[in-house]
Amino acid sequence: MKTINIGILGFGVVGAGVAKLLIEKKQLLESRIGAVLNLKTIADIDTTTDRGIELGSTALVNDAKLIIKDPDIDIIVETIGGETIAKDFIFKALENKKHVVTANKALLAGFGNELVKTARHNQVDLGFEASCGGCMPIIKSLRESLVANDIQSMSAILNGTCNYILTKISKDGSAFDVALKDAQDLGFAEAEPSLDIDGYDTAHKLAILNSLAHGMEINLKDIHVEGIRNITPVDIEFAKSFGYTIKLLAIGKKHDDHVEARVHPTMISNSNPLSHVDKSMNAIAIEADATGRTMLYGHGAGMLPTASAVLSDIADIARNIISKTKRRVPILGYPEDNIKSIPILPMSELYTRYYLRFEAQDHPGVLSKISGILGENNISIKSVHQKGRQSNGKVRVVMITHIAKEAWVQAALARIEKTDSVVGDPVIIRIEEITQ
Amino acid sequence: MKTINIGILGFGVVGAGVAKLLIEKKQLLESRIGAVLNLKTIADIDTTTDRGIELGSTALVNDAKLIIKDPDIDIIVETIGGETIAKDFIFKALENKKHVVTANKALLAGFGNELVKTARHNQVDLGFEASCGGCMPIIKSLRESLVANDIQSMSAILNGTCNYILTKISKDGSAFDVALKDAQDLGFAEAEPSLDIDGYDTAHKLAILNSLAHGMEINLKDIHVEGIRNITPVDIEFAKSFGYTIKLLAIGKKHDDHVEARVHPTMISNSNPLSHVDKSMNAIAIEADATGRTMLYGHGAGMLPTASAVLSDIADIARNIISKTKRRVPILGYPEDNIKSIPILPMSELYTRYYLRFEAQDHPGVLSKISGILGENNISIKSVHQKGRQSNGKVRVVMITHIAKEAWVQAALARIEKTDSVVGDPVIIRIEEITQ
Numbered sequence: 003m004k005t006i007n008i009g010i011l012g013f014g015v016v017g018a019g020v021a022k023l024l025i026e027k028k029q030l031l032e033s034r035i036g037a038v039l040n041l042k043t044i045a046d047i048d049t050t051t052d053r054g055i056e057l058g059s060t061a062l063v064n065d066a067k068l069i070i071k072d073p074d075i076d077i078i079v080e081t082i083g084g085e086t087i088a089k090d091f092i093f094k095a096l097e098n099k100k101h102v103v104t105a106n107k108a109l110l111a112g113f114g115n116e117l118v119k120t121a122r123h124n125q126v127d128l129g130f131e132a133s134c135g136g137c138m139p140i141i142k143s144l145r146e147s148l149v150a151n152d153i154q155s156m157s158a159i160l161n162g163t164c165n166y167i168l169t170k171i172s173k174d175g176s177a178f179d180v181a182l183k184d185a186q187d188l189g190f191a192e193a194e195p196s197l198d199i200d201g202y203d204t205a206h207k208l209a210i211l212n213s214l215a216h217g218m219e220i221n222l223k224d225i226h227v228e229g230i231r232n233i234t235p236v237d238i239e240f241a242k243s244f245g246y247t248i249k250l251l252a253i254g255k256k257h258d259d260h261v262e263a264r265v266h267p268t269m270i271s272n273s274n275p276l277s278h279v280d281k282s283m284n285a286i287a288i289e290a291d292a293t294g295r296t297m298l299y300g301h302g303a304g305m306l307p308t309a310s311a312v313l314s315d316i317a318d319i320a321r322n323i324i325s326k327t328k329r330r331v332p333i334l335g336y337p338e339d340n341i342k343s344i345p346i347l348p349m350s351e352l353y354t355r356y357y358l359r360f361e362a363q364d365h366p367g368v369l370s371k372i373s374g375i376l377g378e379n380n381i382s383i384k385s386v387h388q389k390g391r392q393s394n395g396k397v398r399v400v401m402i403t404h405i406a407k408e409a410w411v412q413a414a415l416a417r418i419e420k421t422d423s424v425v426g427d428p429v430i431i432r433i434e435e436i437t438q
Numbered sequence: 439m440k441t442i443n444i445g446i447l448g449f450g451v452v453g454a455g456v457a458k459l460l461i462e463k464k465q466l467l468e469s470r471i472g473a474v475l476n477l478k479t480i481a482d483i484d485t486t487t488d489r490g491i492e493l494g495s496t497a498l499v500n501d502a503k504l505i506i507k508d509p510d511i512d513i514i515v516e517t518i519g520g521e522t523i524a525k526d527f528i529f530k531a532l533e534n535k536k537h538v539v540t541a542n543k544a545l546l547a548g549f550g551n552e553l554v555k556t557a558r559h560n561q562v563d564l565g566f567e568a569s570c571g572g573c574m575p576i577i578k579s580l581r582e583s584l585v586a587n588d589i590q591s592m593s594a595i596l597n598g599t600c601n602y603i604l605t606k607i608s609k610d611g612s613a614f615d616v617a618l619k620d621a622q623d624l625g626f627a628e629a630e631p632s633l634d635i636d637g638y639d640t641a642h643k644l645a646i647l648n649s650l651a652h653g654m655e656i657n658l659k660d661i662h663v664e665g666i667r668n669i670t671p672v673d674i675e676f677a678k679s680f681g682y683t684i685k686l687l688a689i690g691k692k693h694d695d696h697v698e699a700r701v702h703p704t705m706i707s708n709s710n711p712l713s714h715v716d717k718s719m720n721a722i723a724i725e726a727d728a729t730g731r732t733m734l735y736g737h738g739a740g741m742l743p744t745a746s747a748v749l750s751d752i753a754d755i756a757r758n759i760i761s762k763t764k765r766r767v768p769i770l771g772y773p774e775d776n777i778k779s780i781p782i783l784p785m786s787e788l789y790t791r792y793y794l795r796f797e798a799q800d801h802p803g804v805l806s807k808i809s810g811i812l813g814e815n816n817i818s819i820k821s822v823h824q825k826g827r828q829s830n831g832k833v834r835v836v837m838i839t840h841i842a843k844e845a846w847v848q849a850a851l852a853r854i855e856k857t858d859s860v861v862g863d864p865v866i867i868r869i870e871e872i873t874q
Contacts, residue, residue, distance in 0.1 A: 023586045023728060027586050027588075030586070030588065031585065031586060033653065033772060033773075033776045034585050034653070034768075034771060034772050034776075035585070036768075036773045036776075131583070137583075137728070137729035137730070137732060138732060139575060139578070139579050139582075139583035142575070142578065142579075142582065142583055143575050143578075146575075146578065146750060146753065146754065147567070147573075147575035147578055147746075147747075147750045148746070148750070149467065149470050149471070149749060149750055149753040150459045150463050150466070150467060150745070150746055150749035150750070150753070151746055152463075152466065217469065217470070275714060275735065278711060278714055290746075291742075292459060292573070292742040292743065292745060292746035292749075293573035293736060293737065293742070293743050293746045294573070294736070294737050294740075294742075294743060295736070295737075296573060296574060296734070296735060296736035296737075297733075297734070297735040297736065298732070298733075298734055298735075299711065299732060299733040299734075299735070300729060300730070300731070300732035300733065301729065301730050301731075301732075304730075306727075306728040306729070306730075307728065307729050307730060309586070309728060310583075310584070310586055310587055310726075310728035310729045311583075313585060313586035313728075314582060314583045314584070314585055314586070317582065317585040317586070318582065321766050321767060322761075322766070325758075325761070325763040325766040326762075326763060327761040327762065327763045327766075330757050330758070330761040330763075330766075331757060332470075332472075335470060336469060336470055337469075337472045340469045340470075340472075
C-alpha cells in the first residue's frame with residue numbers, strides 16, 4: 003500500500019485535531035482511501051506541552067523548515083493562522099512543490115489570488131475546505147456539486163461567536179456585553195473578539211465563497227462589513243414582534259455585471275430556515291438556478307469539526323496522488339485563465355428593505371417630521387410602530403420601509419439626526435427576504 | 439479543448455432536465471471544467487413529443503443500442519428508472535466500458551452490489567448522486583467529505599411526496615386521502631403512489647446511504663419499512679401537544695457489530711432541525727464523531743434539482759477523463775475489497791421510545807388493564823393522556839413509554855388487542871430523540 007507523508011505546521015487546537023484524526027483514524031482512512039496517510043512531522047515553537055495525543059513515530063520539531071524542505075513530505079497542513087509567518091510558510095511550501103491544506107481564511111481572503119498563482123506555477127494543489135463553515139462541505143459543493151448551476155445568491159451564518167451572542171441576547175434578553183462575556187467564559191469567543199464580532203472573519207469567508215460561486219478573483223477590500231456590537235435586546239424584541247430574527251449574515255448575490263458582497267446584522271423571517279440556526283452553529287443557504295434553495299448546516303469551528311474538513315482535503319489530494327494526477331479540480335472552481343474580475347456593488351447603490359429605529363422626542367409633529375424627511379428621500383414606509391413614553395421621556399419609533407436605495411436612507415438619516423426630533427443615532431438594520 | 443461525448447437513455451422528466459442543462463449550460467460547464475461536454479445522442483421510444491429543448495446537433499433516436507454501442511460516447515446517463523430495461527441497459531453499458539451515471543435508486547438498492555462488481559471488472563465509474571436526496575450532495579459528502587469520520591447515525595426525510603402529505607395533514611388537519619389527492623393534483627405524487635407512501639422509495643435510498651456510511655454491502659431486504667397510510671390528524675395533533683412533529687424518517691445507526699436500518703413514521707421534537715423541513719423538501723441529518731451533527735437540506739426531486747446532481751457526477755467523470763484517471767473515488771466510498779457484510783438489527787430487537795394510542799371502552803378498570811399488560815411486558819410508561827368520551831362512546835388513551843424493546847411492545851399490543859378493553863388496532867409511532 004502506498005504511503006503518503008504529511009507534515010503539520012502549528013500544533014494548536016486545529017493542528018492537534020488534524021494530528022488526532024490522522025493518528026487515531028489511521029485504519030479507517032487506510033480502509034477508505036487505500037493508502038497509508040503517515041503523519042511524519044509536526045512543527046511548533048512549543049514542543050513540550052502535552053496535547054493529549056500519542057504521537058508514536060511522528061516527530062515534533064520546532065523548525066518549520068524541517069517540514070517545508072523535507073523531500074519525503076507530500077502534503078503540508080498549515081494550522082498556524084494569521085498573515086505573518088503562516089504566509090511565508092505557505093508560499094515556501096508551494097514553491098517547494100508541496101500540496102498545501104489550510105484553514106486560514108484571513109490569508110486566503112487577503113492573498114488568495116497570489117496563492118492560487120503560486121500553486122499553479124508550481125503545479126500543486128491548495129485545499130481550504132476548513133476555511134469556511136468548519137465541517138460543512140461548502141467549498142466542495144461550490145466547486146463540484148453545483149457545477150451546472152448559476153449561483154444566484156448565498157446567505158450564510160459563518161461565525162459561531164456572533165451567532166452564539168445573538169442567540170443569547172434573543173433567548174435571555176441579555177445586553178451585548180453580558181452575552182459576549184458569557185461567550186468568552188464558555189470558550190466560544192476570544193479574549194480579543196473584534197475579528198469575530200466586528201464581522202471581519204465573516205467577510206474573509208464571504209470573499210472566498212463569492213470567488214468560488216461566481217468565478218471571480220478574491221476581493222476582500224470592497225466587501226461592506228458591519229458587526230454586531232450595536233445590536234440591542236430592544237431591536238431583537240421588535241424583530242420578534244414582526245416574526246423576524248436578527249442574524250449576522252454574509253450575503254453574496256450575482257447580478258448581470260456585478261455582485262453584492264456584504265456582511266451586516268440582518269432581519270430575516272422566521273420562515274427562513276437560517277432563522278432556526280442557533281448558538282454557535284453555522285449554515286449557508288444557496289439559491290441556484292437548477293437546484294433552487296439548498297442549505298448546509300453544521301459546526302463552523304472547533305477542533306474536530308475543523309479537522310474533519312482538513313482531512314477531506316487531505317483525502318482528495320491523497321486520492322489524486324494514488325490516481326497519479328493532481329490539480330484535478332481548479333482551486334477556485336474555474337481554471338485560472340477563466341477567472342474574471344467582477345466588481346462588487348458599492349453599498350450606497352444597494353436596494354433593500356430597512357428597519358429603522360429612532361429615539362424621538364415626545365412632541366407633536368415629530369412623527370410627521372421624520373416621515374416627511376424619509377418621503378423627500380423617496381423612501382416609502384410600509385409600517386410604523388410607536389411605543390409609549392419611556393422613563394427618559396423619549397418615545398421609540400420603529401419604521402419598516404419598502405425597498406429603498408441605501409444612499410437615500412443614509413441621506414435621510416443624516417438629515418433626521420440633525421433635527422431636534424430625535425436623540426442619539428438612529429438604528430438601521432437591513433431586512434432580507436427569501437424568494438420562496 | 440477536449441470533447442467528452444455523452445448519451446442519455448430516457449427522455450422523460452429527468453432525462454429532459456439533464457439534456458436542458460447540458461445544452462443550455464454548455465458555456466458555463468466548459469468554463470468550469472475546461473472540456474466540452476457534448477450531448478451526442480438521446481434515446482427514447484418516443485422521439486416525437488416536443489420537450490421544449492432546442493436539441494441542435496444532438497440526435498434523438500429510438501434505439502438505446504445506438505448509444506450503448508457508440509464507440510465515441512464516454513458517459514451514458516440512464517434516466518429510464520425501474521428495474522427492467524434500465525437494468526439491462528446499465529449492465530450492457532458497463533460491459534461496453536462506458537462510465538454510467540444514474541438516478542435509479544430502485545435498481546441500485548436491488549442490484550447495486552452486482553453493478554459495482556461489473557463496473558470494477560470493466561474499470562469504469564458509476565455515479566449516482568441523484569439517487570438520494572435530489573440535488574443535495576449527500577453521496578459526495580459520505581464518500582469524500584466525511585472520510586475521517588465514523589458515521590454514528592443518519593436520520594433523513596428522503597421522500598418529498600410523503601413529506602408534502604404529512605405537512606398538509608399537519609397544517610390543515612386534512613385526512614390522509616385528502617392530502618394524497620392534493621399532492622397528486624399538484625404533481626407531487628404519482629397516480630400509483632404506493633412506492634412513495636408505503637416507504638419503499640425511502641428504503642431504497644437508505645439501503646444506498648447505509649452502504650456508503652458504513653462500508654457495507656447494499657442490503658435492502660432486511661430494512662424494516664412502514665409507510666404513512668395510517669397517519670391521522672388525531673396523532674399529529676397529539677404530537678403537537680407534546681412539542682413533536684411526525685415525519686417519515688429513514689434511520690440508519692451504527693453499532694459495534696450491526697446497523698439499524700428502518701423506515702417508519704417517527705415523532706421528533708420540534709428542537710430537531712428536521713422537524714422544520716416542510717412540504718416536498720428533503721433533508722438528512724448526520725451524526726459523526728468528528729463533525730458532530732450536520733444537516734443537508736434541499737429539493738429531493740424535480741426535473742432540474744435531480745439533473746443538477748446528475749451533472750455533478752458527469753463533471754466528476756469528465757474531470758477524471760481530462761486528468762487521465764478513472765475510478766478515483768471508490769463507488770461505495772470504500773475500495774471493493776474492504777466492503778463488509780454487516781447485519782441489520784432485526785426490528786424485534788430495537789430499543790426505542792413509543793407513542794401508543796388506544797380507542798378504549800369508557801369502563802372502569804380499562805386504563806388499569808392496558809397499563810397492567812404493558813407492565814407485565816417490561817414496558818415502563820412515561821406519561822398517559824386521556825381525552826374525554828367521543829361521540830362513539832370510546833375514550834382516546836395515549837401513552838408515551840420509556841425506552842422499551844420492540845418485541846415487548848408488539849407482544850403487549852397483541853395481548854391488549856385481544857381484550858374487550860379496546861376497539862380497533864392500537865396506533866404505534868416510534869419516537870426518535872436527538873442527542874444534542
